[in-house]
Amino acid sequence: MEPTIAPDAGRRMSRASLWVRPVLMTVGGLAVAALLLLADQEIAAAVLVVAAVFMGYWTSPLRAGRHEPFAQALSRRDDAHAIILWAPGDPLSARLQTAVRGDREDVAWVNVLRDPCAVEFLEAHGGRGALPLVVVGSTVLRRATASQYLEAKAEGEQRSAAAD
Template sequence: MDESRNPAPLDGPPVRRARLWLRPALLTIGGIAAALLLVAIDQVLAGVLLAALALLMGFWTSPLRRGRHVPLATALEMRSDERAIILWAPGDPLSARLQTAIRSGRPDVSWVNVLQDPMAQEFLRTSGGRGALPLVIVGSHVLRRATVGQLLDAMADGAERAAAQSESA
């Protein structure tokens, strides 16, 4: 794939790069400020715990967190009604909810981190942009801003379609 047409996620315009870091920076700075206030009123243990939580949340929502990732090209090769492909991004609250609910390394789910994959970035742009995350693909069906319930329903429907196709064959 031509790298000049699909820049790495942090090679884009400065404004776009800054937006990726806005939420992590606010979480970290706000948490550290609150922790310092707790320390100032002699709540040292609570302050230390809050500072640690702020650093963890800053990392969790930042582009530094790699998370689960399969290249989109690889995931699309295995595309079927019995598999889900989930495009996600660090820092996206709906993506984090979906990852929390679908924790185990399920063989029927492929996670694609759009910040690591130029092909996934292009697919996301043509499918509604960052506002469509998490984007779920099950067979030929695409779900934008998918919830856990919608993902599980789509996978059940896909399994039914696959079973109907195998019976008719």
């Protein structure tokens, strides 16, 4: 069963909208840290400042993460290989990256903020609301979870083994 697409699925990704979450996260954390300083809680304020700046960075487009050019990833497209389109700051992309760790030959990570061809492919399959977009052979999963990725990968490997 294919996941539902978020209401903003048809909207194009704009650079400005990608900065909303990181800026709010950083400013909110710094504001709470200022309140903690007023309450003479210096240690808690310092910890919160570090956490707010880190989370602001982690959810921003500045975090490059793993990336392979989309054209290169497409050249290896088959049932035994997964292509995952992701974007920094997208919570579902971050969740999938946490689940699928390490350098793997059977997975290509494509940062859509760094590849215009990937953006075109993403727009054709639901827009930014479809992230992370997982492609295994001819299977395309929108808003893929780790379990959906693993299931598609196992089915792709079975098809690949049956074709050999």
